[in-house]
Structures are given as C-alpha cells and as structure tokens.
Amino acid sequence: MAKRAKFVKPASRSIVSAQVVANKRISPSFIRVTIAGEELSTIAPMGADQWFRMFIPQVGQSELRLPSAASNLWYAQYLLMSKDTRPVVRNYTIRAYRAAGAGLFGGTTEIDIDFAYHGDIGPASAWADTASAGDKVALLDEGCIYNPTPEAKWQLLVGDESALPAIIGILETAPADLRAEVFVEIPNIEDKQDIPELANVNVHWLVREDEHATPGVLTLETVRAAELPEGPSYTFVAGEQALTTGLRRHLVNDRKFAKTDITFTGFWRHGHSAH
Numbered sequence: 001m002a003k004r005a006k007f008v009k010p011a012s013r014s015i016v017s018a019q020v021v022a023n024k025r026i027s028p029s030f031i032r033v034t035i036a037g038e039e040l041s042t043i044a045p046m047g048a049d050q051w052f053r054m055f056i057p058q059v060g061q062s063e064l065r066l067p068s069a070a071s072n073l074w075y076a077q078y079l080l081m082s083k084d085t086r087p088v089v090r091n092y093t094i095r096a097y098r099a100a101g102a103g104l105f106g107g108t109t110e111i112d113i114d115f116a117y118h119g120d121i122g123p124a125s126a127w128a129d130t131a132s133a134g135d136k137v138a139l140l141d142e143g144c145i146y147n148p149t150p151e152a153k154w155q156l157l158v159g160d161e162s163a164l165p166a167i168i169g170i171l172e173t174a175p176a177d178l179r180a181e182v183f184v185e186i187p188n189i190e191d192k193q194d195i196p197e198l199a200n201v202n203v204h205w206l207v208r209e210d211e212h213a214t215p216g217v218l219t220l221e222t223v224r225a226a227e228l229p230e231g232p233s234y235t236f237v238a239g240e241q242a243l244t245t246g247l248r249r250h251l252v253n254d255r256k257f258a259k260t261d262i263t264f265t266g267f268w269r270h271g272h273s274a275h
Contacts, residue, residue: 007263008046008144014070015055016042020135021105023128028188029161031115031128032095035137040109041100047144048173049166049236050094054113055087055138056127064136074140090124091142091267093165111139116161145238145265146170152234152261154179158223158247160215160239161186162267164193170236171196171203181228185219185239187211216243224250234261241266 018037026032043052057064065085067077078086096112103110115128146166148155157167157180164184171182179200186192189207204226206218220243235257237247244264251257 007142008147010044010046010141010143013141014042015066015068015074015138015140016040017064017066017136017138018111020131020133020137021110022133023131025117026114027191027193029117029186029191030164030193031117033113033115033128033131034105034110035113035139036103036106036108036110038100038108040111040139043097043109043111043139043141045094045097047146048169048171049146049238050097050144050169051091051142051166052094053140053142054090054092054124055140056090056124057136058084058086058088058123059126061085061087064138066138070140087138088123088127090122092124093169095165095169114165116164145263146236147263148234148236149232149261151232153231154181154229154233156180156223156228156233156235156237156251157182158219158235158237158239158243159184160219160243161191162240163238164191166238167236168193168195171198171201174198174201179229181226183219183223183226185215187215214240214242216240216246219243220246220250223247224254228255232261233257235263237262237264239267 016039018035018040021036022034024032064087067074069077092113094111095114098110100109118125159167178198182203185206187208192205195203206222208218237244244266248262248264252259
C-alpha cells in the first residue's frame with residue numbers, strides 16, 4: 001500500500017514583505033489582489049496549489065507588526081503579541097506567480113491572490129474589498145498540499161469556492177492524460193472560471209441557489225450520490241471543514257477508499273471568522 005501522501009514543504013523560508021499593486025473584482029464572489037516586492041523572489045514556485053500564510057493589519061492599524069521567526073516558533077511569537085497589536089493571519093493559495101521582469105505592474109516579483117468574498121464577515125474578505133496600492137502585507141510560504149500517489153489511475157478533486165484557486169492551478173499544470181472527476185461549489189453561476197479542457201477530466205460546477213445555504217453541503221451530497229470510476233485513486237478535497245471531513249469519512253467508510261490516498265484540508269469553518 002502506498003504511504004500517506006505528505007505535504008511538500010519549502011527547503012527554506014522566511015516571512016517576506018510586499019505591498020498591494022492592484023485590486024480587481026473578477027466575478028461576483030471573487031476579488032483578485034496582486035502584491036509585489038523584491039522579497040517575494042525568495043519564494044520558489046513549487047507546484048499547482050502552493051499556499052502561504054498571509055499577514056495583514058487589523059482595521060485601524062498603521063503598522064504591520066510581524067513575528068521574527070519563520071520556523072514553527074512564529075506562532076508562539078504571534079501569540080505573545082497583544083490582541084491589539086498582532087496582525088490578522090489567514091491562509092491562501094498562489095493563483096499566479098510572475099518572476100521579476102515578467103510582471104504586469106513593475107519590475108519586481110508579483111503574486112496574484114484570489115479571495116472568495118463574503119462581505120465583511122471576515123477580516124481578510126473585508127481587507128481584500130478595500131485593499132489599495134501601497135497597502136503592506138507579509139507572506140510565509142508553506143509549500144504544497146496536493147501530492148498524488150504514483151499508483152493512482154484517476155483523481156477526485158473536490159472543493160468549495162475557497163478551494164477554486166488550488167483546483168484550477170492543479171488542472172492548469174496537469175498532464176494531458178489526467179483522468180479526474182472534479183466537483184467545485186460556487187455561490188454564483190458567474191463565478192465559473194476558465195478551466196483547461198482535458199479529454200479525461202469531467203468538471204462539475206455546483207451552484208448554491210440558496211444564498212443562506214451552508215457552503216459545502218451541496219458538494220457533499222452530490223459526491224455521495226455520484227458514480228465514480230473504479231481502481232486506484234487519489235483524492236484532494238479542500239474547503240469548509242465539515243465538507244472535507246465529511247467527504248473523507250464517506251469515501252473511507254462507504255466507498256472503501258484507502259485513507260492514505262486522500263489529502264484533505266479545512267481552509268475555513270462556517271460561522272467562524274478565523275481559520
């Protein structure tokens with residue numbers, strides 16, 4: 001049996017500073033913020049769903065105070081800061097990376113970040129809505145979560161809107177012969193984004209018609225009822241916590257998928273503003 005797929009970590013990392021250079025609403029529920037800075041060049045592109053911890057100021061803060069450690073000690077330092085002085089920390093995926101000299105807004109390295117916008121119920125969503133050129137941010141690279149097992153003959157990719165940047169990145173860098181079933185839940189039909197057309201990949205867009213529905217419920221019900229391929233597989237599921245844990249439980253208990261062939265991560269928790 002294949003060993004459990006492990007997350008891929010960067011060889012070295014540091015907390016790097018950058019600033020906003022562009023902000024664009026790309027669909028009803030998504031905002032794309034572009035950040036740039038010389039220090040971003042220290043982040044080495046590693047894969048399709050490369051993620052990072054993002055540090056942004058609290059409302060009313062004029063200074064972005066940061067931990068000095070980039071090892072696991074960063075969080076201990078963060079907790080030692082008073083609640084009034086510590087930054088907001090959230091996890092996001094690199095939607096696009098442009099090396100210095102290849103950027104759209106200047107000569108330094110640029111990173112696009114897509115935020116799923118849910119109004120001002122969360123500090124990161126509210127920040128993205130009003131972020132303007134010059135606003136300071138900082139990033140801590142965390143590597144990649146998606147890491148398929150070599151034995152997999154097909155893949156199951158599942159997520160809500162918070163996982164859309166990662167899933168699109170996976171498909172954009174996938175081999176032409178990838179065989180996969182993809183389920184993506186979005187709040188609005190206009191939130192659909194261009195996805196590479198691969199001959200053996202079926203993409204199922206699931207639109208929540210009830211704006212008060214709990215994100216992830218539609219996806220979980222749909223996948224439970226779906227007819228899926230047979231044979232060795234690899235599953236990547238990300239998004240709201242109940243979706244990820246519920247789907248893993250279903251795949252293992254009801255479909256007898258091996259736990260070692262499933263990568264799942266809860267990006268957020270419904271009803272909570274913090275990760």
